[in-house]
Amino acid sequence: MKEAVLEMKQESRLKKLLRDFGRIYTHNALFAIGFTICLLWVLVAIFAPLIAPYDPIAQDFTQRFAKPSAAHLFGTDNFGRDIFSRVVMGSRTSILAGFTTVILASIFGTIYGGIAGYAGGVVDDVLMRIAEMVSAFPALILAMVITSALGSSLFNTLFALVIVSWPNYARVVRSMVLTIKENDYVAAAKALGTKRSRILLREIIPNTIGQVMIMATLELGNAILNFAGLSFLGLGAPPPAPEWGAMVSDGIDYFFNWWIPTFPGLAILTMSVGANLMGDSIRDLMDPKLRKNF
Amino acid sequence: MHFLKYMTRRVIFLLIMLLGVATMVFIISHLVPSDPVVAHLGQRAMSDPEIVAAFRAKWGLDQPLYVQYWRYIQGLLQGDLGTSIRTGNAVTADLAMYWPATFELATFSIILAAILGVGSGIISAVKRNRLADKITRVISIVGVSMPIFWLSLLGLYVFYFKLGWAPGTGRISPTFTPPADVTGFYVIDSILEGDWAKAADCFSHLLLPGFVLAYFTLGLISRTTRSSLLDVLNTDYIRTARAKGVGSGLLIERHAMGNALIPVLTVIGLGFANLLGGMVLVETIFAWPGVGQYAYQSVTSLDFSAIIGVALLIAVIYVVINLVIDLLYGIIDPRVRLQ
Numbered sequence: 001m002k003e004a005v006l007e008m009k010q011e012s013r014l015k016k017l018l019r020d021f022g023r024i025y026t027h028n029a030l031f032a033i034g035f036t037i038c039l040l041w042v043l044v045a046i047f048a049p050l051i052a053p054y055d056p057i058a059q060d061f062t063q064r065f066a067k068p069s070a071a072h073l074f075g076t077d078n079f080g081r082d083i084f085s086r087v088v089m090g091s092r093t094s095i096l097a098g099f100t101t102v103i104l105a106s107i108f109g110t111i112y113g114g115i116a117g118y119a120g121g122v123v124d125d126v127l128m129r130i131a132e133m134v135s136a137f138p139a140l141i142l143a144m145v146i147t148s149a150l151g152s153s154l155f156n157t158l159f160a161l162v163i164v165s166w167p168n169y170a171r172v173v174r175s176m177v178l179t180i181k182e183n184d185y186v187a188a189a190k191a192l193g194t195k196r197s198r199i200l201l202r203e204i205i206p207n208t209i210g211q212v213m214i215m216a217t218l219e220l221g222n223a224i225l226n227f228a229g230l231s232f233l234g235l236g237a238p239p240p241a242p243e244w245g246a247m248v249s250d251g252i253d254y255f256f257n258w259w260i261p262t263f264p265g266l267a268i269l270t271m272s273v274g275a276n277l278m279g280d281s282i283r284d285l286m287d288p289k290l291r292k293n294f
Numbered sequence: 295m296h297f298l299k300y301m302t303r304r305v306i307f308l309l310i311m312l313l314g315v316a317t318m319v320f321i322i323s324h325l326v327p328s329d330p331v332v333a334h335l336g337q338r339a340m341s342d343p344e345i346v347a348a349f350r351a352k353w354g355l356d357q358p359l360y361v362q363y364w365r366y367i368q369g370l371l372q373g374d375l376g377t378s379i380r381t382g383n384a385v386t387a388d389l390a391m392y393w394p395a396t397f398e399l400a401t402f403s404i405i406l407a408a409i410l411g412v413g414s415g416i417i418s419a420v421k422r423n424r425l426a427d428k429i430t431r432v433i434s435i436v437g438v439s440m441p442i443f444w445l446s447l448l449g450l451y452v453f454y455f456k457l458g459w460a461p462g463t464g465r466i467s468p469t470f471t472p473p474a475d476v477t478g479f480y481v482i483d484s485i486l487e488g489d490w491a492k493a494a495d496c497f498s499h500l501l502l503p504g505f506v507l508a509y510f511t512l513g514l515i516s517r518t519t520r521s522s523l524l525d526v527l528n529t530d531y532i533r534t535a536r537a538k539g540v541g542s543g544l545l546i547e548r549h550a551m552g553n554a555l556i557p558v559l560t561v562i563g564l565g566f567a568n569l570l571g572g573m574v575l576v577e578t579i580f581a582w583p584g585v586g587q588y589a590y591q592s593v594t595s596l597d598f599s600a601i602i603g604v605a606l607l608i609a610v611i612y613v614v615i616n617l618v619i620d621l622l623y624g625i626i627d628p629r630v631r632l633q
Contacts (some may be wrong), residue, residue: 137571148594148601149596232441261447
């Protein structure tokens with residue numbers, strides 16, 4: 001009986017989520033565009049091997065610097081590699097980087113901010129000062145320092161991106177926790193002798209998740225851009241892996257062949273525009289002050 | 295008296311923060327597998343243990359970590375950031391040399407971004423939900439999503455290579471000699487020399503990288519101006535002013551903008567700090583001899599002293615900007631007390 005009730009509750013929650021989503025999608029054009037762009041890129045990434053007509057790292061020196069044509073939609077680069085195939089395969093790395101960064105940073109930031117806000121006092125002060133120090137750097141510069149120190153590999157680049165992006169979540173979650181912990185149900189849980197860690201994880205943090213998810217959507221575009229920037233500087237996965245930022249940097253040496261940097265750059269731009277359109281619209285919808293304007 | 299106390303507290307906080315930042319960067323750059331010796335000595339030299347040992351001894355790399363840290367902090371307190379392994383100069387001297395170029399470009403682009411961003415934000419708020427608003431919004435979202443290194447390359451391709459409107463890379467054309475160093479801003483120094491042709495040349499070099507950097511920040515400023523102005527326009531006192539027949543131009547300028555400016559200022563300050571991050575990419579592409587390029591080169595050659603130097607410089611700027619913004623709050627809005 002209890003399980004059935006629980007199931008019903010969960011189903012209706014899912015239904016409500018879907019209904020909300022449907023309403024946003026049909027009523028907010030910018031959100032719909034952003035979501036569609038992101039969905040398309042995810043599909044491209046999933047079916048990448050089926051879409052790419054050539055091997056993204058196969059070199060063909062008879063075909064160097066071919067202009068865009070029917071055989072090579074986006075042309076070829078200095079090794080005669082098909083740029084279209086490389087852009088398509090590169091979507092996997094970018095999406096992986098974007099989502100991994102956002103998910104890991106939001107989890108770490110939420111727990112960190114939760115502890116700081118719930119503990120209060122000296123713990124709060126020390127933890128938040130540390131977070132402030134990390135955010136006193138422009139993200140790209142700190143990520144650059146970390147990646148170069150650890151050596152460039154996909155894993156290290158992602159690690160660096162997580163390190164630079166968690167303080168944002170921590171700050172927001174902490175300030176939310178400060179008000180949430182004053183609620184009666186928290187006092188009740190405390191009175192029942194519930195362990196502090198359990199109160200934090202089960203009673204407090206779940207209330208911050210909505211806000212954290214909005215932030216994560218907003219941060220997705222940033223993560224993709226920073227990842228592209230690092231791989232542009234040669235601090236991503238080592239070549240010849242197809243990475244959009246690194247492909248744009250090939251364009252510096254072959255400046256006159258405009259197609260070499262243009263298409264991978266467009267890929268970065270569209271994906272981060274998609275993420276930002278989505279995040280921006282959701283934030284406005286959730287902000288009661290702005291809501292009536294849309 | 296109140297003000298003095300406030301400033302003392304802020305400065306003490308700044309110092310603690312800097313010590314923390316220095317420690318953090320020191321830890322990151324020393325507890326890692328990468329070895330600066332490998333980055334600086336060639337393969338041949340690496341195979342000779344004597345050269346390697348001499349190199350380590352020369353730069354103090356053979357000392358235990360806490361000794362290196364202690365020496366580093368001692369140096370810091372005396373204003374010594376150490377010596378760059380790559381350039382062989384004192385890091386402070388290097389930074390002093392590269393900083394003006396970065397500062398000139400950053401100042402130029404933040405002014406551009408502030409003017410365009412606040413302007414478009416006001417239009418957006420006044421013409422809310424109409425075409426002008428939607429266009430501004432899309433432009434600013436594209437701006438925030440723009441990979442600036444790509445925009446820099448495209449800009450150079452179109453305006454320099456195809457159209458020939460923009461000058462090439464660098465701060466000044468090779469036909470001119472750089473102006474004598476007074477302010478460090480080439481444009482201003484050239485004017486001080488009375489050489490208007492040179493000033494124009496330097497200014498034209500600023501335009502393309504300046505706009506690229508500004509576009510990135512503009513979106514943020516525009517969005518903040520819009521939402522903050524909308525908030526203020528919904529308040530009672532504005533409704534009263536409207537009812538009294540104050541025209542909409544004057545209404546925005548006299549009544550609303552003052553209150554709407556506070557969040558905008560914060561974003562402009564943050565934007566300036568963000569610009570410094572974008573600098574690394576833009577300076578590398580435009581061969582702009584600034585701190586960004588210096589940072590990139592130091593990072594690729596694992597030049598730790600230089601890396602920490604750049605990091606400290608940027609952290610100082612960040613904290614100082616925040617302080618200046620906080621002080622400006624008090625000027626714009628007398629209700630804000632310095633505490």
